[in-house]
Amino acid sequence: xxxxxxxxxxxxxxxxxxxxxxxxxxxxxxxxxxxxxxxxxxxxxxxxxxxxxxxxxxxxxxxxxxxxxxxxxxxxxxxxxxxxxxxxxxxxxxxxxxxxxxxxxxxxxxxxxxxxxxxxxxxxxxxxxxxxxxxxxxxxxxxxxxxxxxxxxxxxx
Numbered sequence: 794x795x796x797x798x799x800x801x802x803x804x805x806x807x808x809x810x811x812x813x814x815x816x817x818x819x820x821x822x823x824x825x826x827x828x829x830x831x832x833x834x835x836x837x838x839x840x841x842x843x844x845x846x847x848x849x850x851x852x853x854x855x856x857x858x859x860x861x862x863x864x865x866x867x868x869x870x871x872x873x874x875x876x877x878x879x880x881x882x883x884x885x886x887x888x889x890x891x892x893x894x895x896x897x898x899x900x901x902x903x904x905x906x907x908x909x910x911x912x913x914x915x916x917x918x919x920x921x922x923x924x925x926x927x928x929x930x931x932x933x934x935x936x937x938x939x940x941x942x943x944x945x946x947x948x949x950x
Contacts, residue, residue: 810851820845850874853894860901868908871897875913
């Protein structure tokens, strides 16, 4: 069972994260947007750029790690939480299921295409390319090219 107890500190942190989330779509250049994501708690390596329309998990942005020289393009969603439906049964509402939190890692030199969705617990390998609109549910190897929903590796360099 998840611990749902909130402290004043966690509430203030949550408000700060959400205020920054509201500001980010109006920022440019990408360096400013990237800096604001760092302020939210996202770990971002040197030379990486995050488009202003990227949505990174509001619940736990600190679970997202983006390496050096990564480009996260427009409309990408990076999620770190999902409902634990392992205990789901008839008559139980999905909202009554606990949340599971899992880190997401995007390694150095990766490129995330427009509108891709990165699900919790995924690692995208160094130099990997994720195609536009892909839904990444499993790890992608270094220098792999993944496309589709769910994303499948179609080529490696």
